[in-house]
Amino acid sequence: MKKILTLCLLAPSLIFAQEIKVPAGFHVSEIGKELGATRHLAVSKQGDVYAKLSKLKDGKGIVLLKDKDKDGVYEEQAMFGNYTGTGIAIQEDYFYASSNKGVFRYALNANGEVADWNKFETIVDGLPDHGRDNAKSFTFDQDRKNIYVTIGSWNDPCRVPGTGKGMNPCAILDSAGGVWRFDAQKLNQGFADGTRFATGLKNAVGITWNNSTKSMFAMAHGRGQFHDFYPQYYTPKQSQELPAEAMYEFKKAGDDAGWPYIYYDHIQKKKIVAPEYGGDGKKTGGEKALDPVVAFPAHMGPNDILFYTGNSFPSRYKNGAFIAFHGQSAELKKGYFVAFVPFKNGKPSGPWEIFADNFSGQDLAKPTGPIEHRPCGLAQGPDGSLFVCDDLNGSIWRISFKK
Structure with a gap:
């Protein structure tokens, strides 16, 4: 079927987004705006x-x-x-995307483009x-033999x-609160065809496979509302500041995150017993549960994680993890930023740090x-280069480094 391409020439004023704060040497360009609720991203070998x-x-x-002439302006849309959905990826000869119930794939042509926008196969649904x-x-x-899919609670x-x-x-936990594994090469699977790989995750929008460690990393969204039924143990302030958002x-x-x-x-x-299960805010538990790899302040909404494998950023970023935070911390009076965690072996x-900031356009301590x-x-x-999108007003940024 013939594809119809909508042309959209981005005005020069959209190309530079100086309001996004990044470390010295990094440069930010806004390659698209008002695109809709952009959730996750994929970039092809051709740069699409x-x-x-x-x-x-x-x-x-x-x-x-698409940036057809490679001048930094994505003139075709x-x-x-x-x-609708969130997940998206490109693997070998296929482009993948998910709805809120399943995952689908589209064949790529010799140019690395989706061959037919209206023709896809179902990996898993229902x-x-x-x-x-x-x-x-x-x-x-x-090995691309298995696909791992989040099912949040x-x-x-x-x-x-x-x-x-x-x-x-x-x-x-029998059907949600974890990540399920399916055969990546088998079509038309249902929920019963999968097996629970990771459990004890209330919701993990950001998951990725680290090929170096041969393991899966997930960013867990923490639960909320301690004080509503348990004011004897938790103040409203503690409900705002607990629990941690955690990398596992x-x-x-x-493996169980608890x-x-x-x-x-x-x-x-410490790992603390939830009040619904006999905890009082101090009682520890979960001896068999995983410890977080990194713990972040509460309610910041980590929605994606990426291990950087490129060579254009300074060497300290190699193999480190970037995390996109979708919310804000009452404890820090900060949020809506991309964080970085350096990794070695x-x-x-080292400690986590804010890499790209000021997406909110506000001083969150005194918003106006x-x-x-x-x-x-x-x-x-x-x-x-690193691409970041936002699902509030539909912008996409490209972050590059120049010495």
């Missing part, structure tokens, strides 16, 4: 940028940007796919979708509805207007 939309725009759910924390992010292992603390008591055991490494099937029975308190630096080699952008997705370009 794809973004998945969580809300349809003009009836479509995937955006494609097109849209395809009639479903995954649980209860309307909350329903993004189906995904990643592949180093629609019940924040796994409480019995209308009460402060936890389900015991938490029945939700899953090395084998069955939700909903425990949470990680980054202030006490597969482990963090609405939030402008919320970072959500990350991707690495073939030249080693």
